[in-house]
Amino acid sequence: MSTALPVYDAGATGGGCTDAPVLRERGQREVFCGLTGIVWLHRKMQDAFFLVVGSRTCAHLLQSAAGVMVFAGPRFATAILQERDLAGMADCNTELDRVVAELLARRPEISTLFLVGSCPSEVIKLDLVTAAERLNRENFPRVRVLSYSGSGIETTFTQGEDQCLKAMVPHLPEAIDGARRLMVVGTLADVIEDQFSRLFAQLGIGPVSYFPARRASALPPVGPGTQLLLAQPFVGETVRALQARGATLLQAPYPLGADGTTRWLAAAAAAWDVPAEHFRRVTEPAQARATTSLQRYRGALDGKRIFFFPDSQLELPLARFLSRECGMQLVEVGTPYLDRLVTVAELALLPEGTMLSEGQDVEKQLARCEAARPDLTVCGLGLANPLEARGLRTKWSIELVFSPIQGYDQAGDLAELFVRPLDRSARLTV
Amino acid sequence: MQLTLWTYEGPPHVGAMRIATSMRDVHYVLHAPQGDTYADLLFTMIERQDKRPPVTYTTFQARDLGGDTANIVTRAVQDAVDRFKPKALLVGESCTAELIQDNPGSLAMGMGLSIPIVPLELPSYSKKENWGAAETFYQLVRTLLLERSKMKEARPSREGRRPRVNLLGGTILGFRCRDDIAEVTKLLASVGVDVHVSAPLGAEPDDLRRLPDADANVCLYPEIALTTCSWLQRTFQMPTITTVPIGVGATRDFIAEVGRVLNIDVSAVLGGEVPGQASLSSSQSRMPWYSRSVDATYLTGKRVYIFGDGTHVVSAARIASEELGFKVVGLGTYSREMAREVKACAEKYGVTALITDDYLDVERTVAELQVELVLGTQMERHIAKRLGVPCAVISTPIHVQDVPARYSPQMGFEGANVIFDAWVHPLMMGLEEHLLQMFREDFEFGDGATPSHLHSVAPVKPEASSSAMAVELTSAVSIPVLAEPASAPELARTATTVAEASGAPVVVEVGAPVWSPDGEKELGKIPFFVRGKARRNTEKYAVAQGIALITTETLYEAKAHYGR
Ligand code: SF4
Numbered sequence: 001m002s003t004a005l006p007v008y009d010a011g012a013t014g015g016g017c018t019d020a021p022v023l024r025e026r027g028q029r030e031v032f033c034g035l036t037g038i039v040w041l042h043r044k045m046q047d048a049f050f051l052v053v054g055s056r057t058c059a060h061l062l063q064s065a066a067g068v069m070v071f072a073g074p075r076f077a078t079a080i081l082q083e084r085d086l087a088g089m090a091d092c093n094t095e096l097d098r099v100v101a102e103l104l105a106r107r108p109e110i111s112t113l114f115l116v117g118s119c120p121s122e123v124i125k126l127d128l129v130t131a132a133e134r135l136n137r138e139n140f141p142r143v144r145v146l147s148y149s150g151s152g153i154e155t156t157f158t159q160g161e162d163q164c165l166k167a168m169v170p171h172l173p174e175a176i177d178g179a180r181r182l183m184v185v186g187t188l189a190d191v192i193e194d195q196f197s198r199l200f201a202q203l204g205i206g207p208v209s210y211f212p213a214r215r216a217s218a219l220p221p222v223g224p225g226t227q228l229l230l231a232q233p234f235v236g237e238t239v240r241a242l243q244a245r246g247a248t249l250l251q252a253p254y255p256l257g258a259d260g261t262t263r264w265l266a267a268a269a270a271a272w273d274v275p276a277e278h279f280r281r282v283t284e285p286a287q288a289r290a291t292t293s294l295q296r297y298r299g300a301l302d303g304k305r306i307f308f309f310p311d312s313q314l315e316l317p318l319a320r321f322l323s324r325e326c327g328m329q330l331v332e333v334g335t336p337y338l339d340r341l342v343t344v345a346e347l348a349l350l351p352e353g354t355m356l357s358e359g360q361d362v363e364k365q366l367a368r369c370e371a372a373r374p375d376l377t378v379c380g381l382g383l384a385n386p387l388e389a390r391g392l393r394t395k396w397s398i399e400l401v402f403s404p405i406q407g408y409d410q411a412g413d414l415a416e417l418f419v420r421p422l423d424r425s426a427r428l429t430v
Numbered sequence: 431m432q433l434t435l436w437t438y439e440g441p442p443h444v445g446a447m448r449i450a451t452s453m454r455d456v457h458y459v460l461h462a463p464q465g466d467t468y469a470d471l472l473f474t475m476i477e478r479q480d481k482r483p484p485v486t487y488t489t490f491q492a493r494d495l496g497g498d499t500a501n502i503v504t505r506a507v508q509d510a511v512d513r514f515k516p517k518a519l520l521v522g523e524s525c526t527a528e529l530i531q532d533n534p535g536s537l538a539m540g541m542g543l544s545i546p547i548v549p550l551e552l553p554s555y556s557k558k559e560n561w562g563a564a565e566t567f568y569q570l571v572r573t574l575l576l577e578r579s580k581m582k583e584a585r586p587s588r589e590g591r592r593p594r595v596n597l598l599g600g601t602i603l604g605f606r607c608r609d610d611i612a613e614v615t616k617l618l619a620s621v622g623v624d625v626h627v628s629a630p631l632g633a634e635p636d637d638l639r640r641l642p643d644a645d646a647n648v649c650l651y652p653e654i655a656l657t658t659c660s661w662l663q664r665t666f667q668m669p670t671i672t673t674v675p676i677g678v679g680a681t682r683d684f685i686a687e688v689g690r691v692l693n694i695d696v697s698a699v700l701g702g703e704v705p706g707q708a709s710l711s712s713s714q715s716r717m718p719w720y721s722r723s724v725d726a727t728y729l730t731g732k733r734v735y736i737f738g739d740g741t742h743v744v745s746a747a748r749i750a751s752e753e754l755g756f757k758v759v760g761l762g763t764y765s766r767e768m769a770r771e772v773k774a775c776a777e778k779y780g781v782t783a784l785i786t787d788d789y790l791d792v793e794r795t796v797a798e799l800q801v802e803l804v805l806g807t808q809m810e811r812h813i814a815k816r817l818g819v820p821c822a823v824i825s826t827p828i829h830v831q832d833v834p835a836r837y838s839p840q841m842g843f844e845g846a847n848v849i850f851d852a853w854v855h856p857l858m859m860g861l862e863e864h865l866l867q868m869f870r871e872d873f874e875f876g877d878g879a880t881p882s883h884l885h886s887v888a889p890v891k892p893e894a895s896s897s898a899m900a901v902e903l904t905s906a907v908s909i910p911v912l913a914e915p916a917s918a919p920e921l922a923r924t925a926t927t928v929a930e931a932s933g934a935p936v937v938v939e940v941g942a943p944v945w946s947p948d949g950e951k952e953l954g955k956i957p958f959f960v961r962g963k964a965r966r967n968t969e970k971y972a973v974a975q976g977i978a979l980i981t982t983e984t985l986y987e988a989k990a991h992y993g994r
């Protein structure tokens with residue numbers, strides 16, 4: 001193995017924010033629930049359908065949170081619990097069978113059906129795991145029926161994807177040969193997947209699979225020898241489930257920014273014993289391109305102060321990218337929860353003394369934010385306009401989840417997303 | 431369980447949020463999990479409010495459930511009262527909290543707070559948003575008027591002052607409420623009537639305490655205010671003015687009703703209104719004259735479909751039919767509370783009312799009826815977009831572009847002007863339609879030709895639009911979801927896969943008539959905006975006549991058979 005690869009070394013004591021104190025808050029949270037993940041998961045896995053078992057609130061969240069285009073036949077729906085469903089359990093299961101039968105008849109092309117639990121279904125203890133097993137027995141192999149919870153009492157925003165992927169893990173085929181293979185975990189836009197695939201191929205890293213894949217029915221194999229490289233910082237539970245199936249986690253920061261992407265690729269390269277010289281030959285042109293594209297925006301961001309409200313779990317990697325590659329100063333970095341298993345490499349790269357907060361007490365945090373008067377605040381949709389009205393510039397965190405931002409060729413785009421609100425306010429005279 | 435793709439209304443607690451947000455000095459403590467905070471963005475993004483809604487969520491989690499969720503409620507109530515110092519507090523729960531039965535309302539009542547507490551019980555599993563708003567408004571008014579309601583007061587004396595009324599029902603996230611209130615206030619001023627209190631929009635708790643000092647209540651939006659108006663009528667003998675002044679005719683009726691109820695002379699205003707006369711001076715609204723101008727002839731008999739809340743649908747049907755000369759080919763509502771009124775209205779126009787909250791029902795109906803204009807909610811806008819039919823939004827649920835910056839009421843004489851513009855604008859202009867008919871082979875009039883005053887892009891083929899890989903944030907900013915900048919052929923490929931995958935019926939009926947090449951070619955010469963209708967009519971005709979191969983002849987026979 002070449003020591004020249006910029007790899008996160010788990011042995012060395014982290015530095016950065018590895019052992020930094022974290023402000024833990026347990027007050028009012030202003031974060032979506034895990035159901036929201038359906039908005040991108042149903043786009044990514046084009047043969048999957050998501051059936052939320054919940055209330056009118058859940059249905060309303062799904063359509064308002066993302067303000068989704070009203071598609072003719074979206075690949076998600078809500079089975080809304082009615083008063084009579086709440087009367088008895090047996091009733092609920094029959095009802096569910098009826099709804100599922102109706103759905104599958106209408107959508108013959110669906111290969112995987114996710115029953116998604118919500119707060120109401122959890123509270124009435126409607127056992128969707130058993131229901132999914134029963135429905136799976138009836139419908140497999142035509143349709144695989146799985147279940148997970150996206151409820152707001154158990155999951156925040158992006159955790160829904162973690163739960164969804166975790167539910168698929170037991171069904172991944174066994175990679176019995178024990179051969180070395182790479183699994184990239186966490187939803188990536190197709191275009192980025194393709195970019196990474198080209199880089200992995202040039203580096204001689206393979207075979208590579210992506211989880212989730214573009215088709216839910218195309219389940220990637222897992223076993224001893226499977227090396228996990230994480231594309232998203234919210235897949236901790238999935239990682240644990242994959243580790244239980246023999247996979248090994250490659251510690252790396254996330255592929256945001258030029259340097260971030262290099263470090264991410266380097267983690268895989270190290271596991272594949274790619275010679276440092278070869279690694280440089282492959283990555284240098286792309287990294288140079290990324291650095292050039294960042295150059296254009298760096299001036300606008302350098303020295304500017306940024307504040308993160310907890311929302312998408314992307315806060316840590318974004319903060320690292322913005323501080324290391326764009327010169328921004330971190331006022332506060334909030335995260336809904338801190339899972340060290342999947343953030344240790346990021347923590348190590350954050351500047352020492354960064355104010356980290358976990359959980360939320362939104363009123364107190366708003367007060368901190370206003371007192372600090374950052375140049376830019378990353379927050380959810382409910383807070384953005386009110387903060388703007390108090391003279392603070394904001395960036396919606398949800399846009400960062402929905403946009404292709406990973407990899408070398410998106411590094412500039414990512415920086416631009418943060419420049420835009422500043423640029424806009426500089427233009428406006430009204 | 432009810433399988434739901436999209437919903438017209440949110441849960442009832444969102445209705446309660448609308449009441450709280452519409453007012454000043456009212457706060458709402460909502461026992462709900464974190465995900466329910468999504469509702470804030472309806473206010474901050476769709477309605478572009480510059481403040482957060484006055485709502486404190488308890489955001490309890492699973493780990494709290496075994497323990498003391500009640501404590502979380504009382505802490506949230508105390509914090510909210512200390513921090514926001516409201517003059518009245520609403521306390522309620524969302525669907526999940528309803529199941530754990532903490533009774534946050536009674537908990538708050540037991541805290542010995544010095545402000546009025548309104549415990550809300552809004553059954554989430556049977557009721558919806560508008561009902562929740564109506565119930566919340568009613569409970570709030572009742573609580574604040576509890577003392578006065580027992581006093582058996584006489585009606586206020588009219589001595590030495592102008593008559594005055596309350597305007598009830600306007601809310602945030604309603605349809606153009608802010609401007610309607612301004613317009614109706616002007617209208618009332620023109621007949622010498624003052625607005626005493628307008629609520630909930632713009633009112634504070636003390637204003638609600640003053641409600642009985644008015645001479646009558648104007649029930650502007652029955653969905654929200656009818657319960658309250660009826661209670662005020664029963665309890666304080668306050669008469670209710672029920673005509674909703676949307677449209678020229680309804681506005682005239684409204685003024686007449688104001689005159690009757692308040693026993694005042696309104697002839698100064700009504701005298702200037704001359705129904706049936708074609709001239710600019712026959713009304714305070716330009717709409718009657720515009721509608722009679724020869725330019726509007728092409729509007730005659732346009733087939734419209736109307737769907738929305740009860741109030742706006744009933745009003746729209748009258749305008750469409752009597753004031754613009756359209757043909758109402760169908761109507762319906764998602765407000766079950768208004769089903770009776772809407773059914774009666776449908777009967778008047780000889781159609782059956784569709785009472786549903788399943789938007790697929792609406793889509794199917796619109797497609798079947800071969801509609802030329804849809805008047806609906808933002809859901810119908812999508813339906814219309816897919817079917818390539820023009821559409822104007824007339825009712826909630828709304829999207830960000832239905833909250834315009836400019837003054838655009840629906841009510842009163844100015845409202846009628848706004849409606850004329852909004853409904854006629856999406857249509858092809860009169861002479862332009864003829865030109866397209868005559869020179870349909872002009873290459874510039876190709877399939878993509880849109881009305882020339884609409885600089886929008888060509889209508890997207892239905893398959894393509896349903897596959898558009900865009901998620902739209904509520905601010906109408908499109909963000910590609912995991913989309914790559916695909917080239918056109920790639921897009922087309924995705925489009926077909928998705929269309930196939932989406933289960934869109936690829937109906938190949940056995941024995942269905944087939945188009946001959948010449949028939950198909952002739953069909954292609956028909957302007958795109960009527961082509962779908964021509965195709966459907968011809969096929970229907972062929973089936974009826976037992977014709978297996980559709981030729982140019984068949985096309986024209988069908989045309990002769992059905993007329994335009
Ligand atoms: S927080 Fe719970 S009840 Fe609310 S939308 Fe999410 S899953 Fe549904």
Ligand code: SF4
Nearest residue numbers: 068069811829902906
């Ligand atoms: S594109 Fe967006 S704003 Fe426009 S109608 Fe659709 S959801 Fe509403």
